[in-house]
Amino acid sequence: MPLLSVRNLTHTYPNGFQALKGISFDVEAGEFLVVIGLSGSGKSTLLRCLNRLIEPTGGTITFDGKDVTHIANDPLRKHRGQIGMIFQHFNLIPRHSVLNNVLYGALGSTGTLTAMLGRFSEELRTRALEALRVVGIAEKSGVRADALSGGQQQRVAIARALMQQPRMLLADEPVASLDPSTSHSVMTYLERINKDMGTTVICNLHFLSLVRQYATRVIALKDGQLVFNGSPHDITEEWFTTIYGEDAVEVEIR
Amino acid sequence: MVKMRWKWRFVNVLMKRMMSIVIDLLLGATVVALIERVIVPSLMDVKPWAFGPMSIGIIISGAILWALIGVLRGASLGRLYTGLDVPEGQARTIVTHLGWIALTACIIGGWIITDISPIEFLSGEGLQGAGRIFGALLTPEFDVIGEALAAMVVTIFTAFMATVVAVPLSFLLSFPAARNVMATSPLGKTIYMGLRIILNIMRSMEPIIWAIIFSVWVGIGPFAGMLALVIHTVASLTKQYSEQIEDVNAGPIEAISATGANRIQVLWFAIVPQCVIPFLSFTIYRWDINVRMATIIGFVGGGGIGTLLTQYQGLARYHEVGTLVILITAVVWILDVVSARVREALR
Ligand SMILES: Nc1ncnc2c1ncn2[C@@H]1O[C@H](COP(=O)(O)OP(=O)(O)O)[C@@H](O)[C@H]1O
Ligand SMILES: [Mg+2]
Numbered sequence: 001m002p003l004l005s006v007r008n009l010t011h012t013y014p015n016g017f018q019a020l021k022g023i024s025f026d027v028e029a030g031e032f033l034v035v036i037g038l039s040g041s042g043k044s045t046l047l048r049c050l051n052r053l054i055e056p057t058g059g060t061i062t063f064d065g066k067d068v069t070h071i072a073n074d075p076l077r078k079h080r081g082q083i084g085m086i087f088q089h090f091n092l093i094p095r096h097s098v099l100n101n102v103l104y105g106a107l108g109s110t111g112t113l114t115a116m117l118g119r120f121s122e123e124l125r126t127r128a129l130e131a132l133r134v135v136g137i138a139e140k141s142g143v144r145a146d147a148l149s150g151g152q153q154q155r156v157a158i159a160r161a162l163m164q165q166p167r168m169l170l171a172d173e174p175v176a177s178l179d180p181s182t183s184h185s186v187m188t189y190l191e192r193i194n195k196d197m198g199t200t201v202i203c204n205l206h207f208l209s210l211v212r213q214y215a216t217r218v219i220a221l222k223d224g225q226l227v228f229n230g231s232p233h234d235i236t237e238e239w240f241t242t243i244y245g246e247d248a249v250e251v252e253i254r
Numbered sequence: 255m256v257k258m259r260w261k262w263r264f265v266n267v268l269m270k271r272m273m274s275i276v277i278d279l280l281l282g283a284t285v286v287a288l289i290e291r292v293i294v295p296s297l298m299d300v301k302p303w304a305f306g307p308m309s310i311g312i313i314i315s316g317a318i319l320w321a322l323i324g325v326l327r328g329a330s331l332g333r334l335y336t337g338l339d340v341p342e343g344q345a346r347t348i349v350t351h352l353g354w355i356a357l358t359a360c361i362i363g364g365w366i367i368t369d370i371s372p373i374e375f376l377s378g379e380g381l382q383g384a385g386r387i388f389g390a391l392l393t394p395e396f397d398v399i400g401e402a403l404a405a406m407v408v409t410i411f412t413a414f415m416a417t418v419v420a421v422p423l424s425f426l427l428s429f430p431a432a433r434n435v436m437a438t439s440p441l442g443k444t445i446y447m448g449l450r451i452i453l454n455i456m457r458s459m460e461p462i463i464w465a466i467i468f469s470v471w472v473g474i475g476p477f478a479g480m481l482a483l484v485i486h487t488v489a490s491l492t493k494q495y496s497e498q499i500e501d502v503n504a505g506p507i508e509a510i511s512a513t514g515a516n517r518i519q520v521l522w523f524a525i526v527p528q529c530v531i532p533f534l535s536f537t538i539y540r541w542d543i544n545v546r547m548a549t550i551i552g553f554v555g556g557g558g559i560g561t562l563l564t565q566y567q568g569l570a571r572y573h574e575v576g577t578l579v580i581l582i583t584a585v586v587w588i589l590d591v592v593s594a595r596v597r598e599a600l601r
Contacts, residue, residue, distance in 0.1 A: 094527065
């Protein structure tokens with residue numbers, strides 16, 4: 001049984017725009033699935049449906065054998081808690097310390113008042129430091145999150161996601177605001193988490209060079225529809241033009 | 255879907271049309287009334303004639319004529335205000351003319367209504383009076399300084415306590431008053447709208463009116479002043495706080511939600527950290543404003559320096575009034591500088 005199963009998924013925003021037009025695919029546990037597609041093709045919308053930051057308007061999403069398409073409240077929070085997410089703009093809490101930012105990854109499993117008073121248990125603190133060590137940034141634990149460089153902030157965001165001990169990790173263009181060498185460092189951490197911890201990764205990416213290097217499988221979206229599902233090595237020139245249109249060559253050069 | 259949106263747009267335009275006609279009717283009535291009741295009698299140097307059916311007829315027909323231009327030619331200030339299309343060319347010229355007519359009528363009418371009189375302002379007798387009061391104010395009687403300082407302390411702390419009491423209330427209210435927090439459900443939207451309306455009404459009632467109410471309720475004194483300020487401060491701070499909340503970066507909200515956090519945790523860990531500094535800044539500024547307002551409120555029974563000032567003014571003891579004026583000016587000025595400095599440092 002696949003870890004994640006998506007069937008005929010549609011999403012229409014309140015303004016009437018249909019961003020996803022019936023998408024179906026499966027993800028096996030342990031895969032590193034990369035989602036590609038032009039800007040506006042629906043990649044972010046898809047990811048946000050998977051951890052139910054938004055509610056799909058049609059189709060079904062099954063995660064770990066459970067239908068999560070329309071869950072709410074406690075089951076929804078539990079579902080989100082099992083899935084870590086990192087973002088293009090890191091989305092750390094500015095002014096708060098790196099360690100606290102990582103601890104916030106455990107909010108799904110701590111008492112509301114305990115957390116608000118900052119009373120995180122010793123065990124959680126140890127785990128947070130451990131997560132920071134995984135991304136090689138433990139020495140910054142006391143620093144304000146907004147004082148770090150972009151690459152460092154993204155590593156803290158990964159540590160925050162690890163704090164959830166997630167079954168699956170979603171990454172929405174995690175390297176789009178980073179320079180090439182930092183990009184590789186961040187992607188390497190994601191790869192390590194995938195390989196060493198066996199965490200399933202679904203990652204939106206823009207650049208094909210990165211896709212070939214890190215993906216075990218690729219799906220491609222175009223105008224809210226799935227137009228490719230296969231191995232990264234099967235993306236031929238022809239596919240490439242279908243997905244990216246006439247600008248294909250430019251995209252590859254980068 | 256498409257049909258619904260078309261319908262909505264239609265309703266929207268219809269509402270704007272109606273609003274623009276109402277505006278034009280009111281504007282036309284104002285202009286004609288100013289001319290008929292104020293400007294013409296003044297030019298003829300007679301008292302305005304009795305307000306009767308004749309005047310009503312003139313004003314109503316003027317208003318209708320004014321609005322009719324808008325309906326027939328598409329040329330009206332109401333259409334301009336509501337964002338409706340005003341055709342290029344002649345219609346634009348007509349709108350410009352209408353605008354100038356309205357402005358001119360308001361300035362001339364206003365001049366007459368407010369009794370503006372350069373003659374009184376500059377007459378010998380008038381200047382003598384001015385000399386007397388300025389003389390008294392500039393030779394303050396410092397015997398009252400002890401009493402004045404004590405009253406000033408009362409005013410400052412009235413403002414301070416009003417701020418202290420209002421801050422937690424405003425903080426709690428600011429979340430349900432923020433669109434981005436409440437827009438997630440129809441119930442939320444209803445609460446948001448209701449709260450906004452109540453707060454707007456609360457803010458529209460000047461603190462001085464609240465002070466009059468509370469001076470009857472709890473008796474004249476600083477407590478009445480404080481209560482009046484609390485109401486106004488809650489209304490103002492909640493608005494400022496909630497606008498700040500509406501302005502926060504959505505990224506951290508998504509990130510914290512994605513960890514499985516509940517709504518309260520999202521508020522506390524994603525929204526509040528982005529708001530603390532601006533909230534502090536608004537609060538300090540509000541205290542500064544409250545000290546000024548507490549002074550004014552004192553005039554109608556809110557205690558402190560304002561009450562003392564009205565007492566001496568009532569006794570026509572202008573030397574003492576002079577001392578109080580100097581003290582008020584100094585305190586307001588110092589607070590202004592200090593609060594600006596603190597707010598600057600907070601950025
Ligand atoms: N909140 C929203 N309301 C309306 N339309 C949206 C919203 N968010 C995204 N869209 C639209 O949905 C489409 C897909 O967006 P997105 O999923 O962000 O694409 P991608 O991540 O591939 O760039 C775009 O055309 C975008 O304009
Ligand atoms: Mg996107």
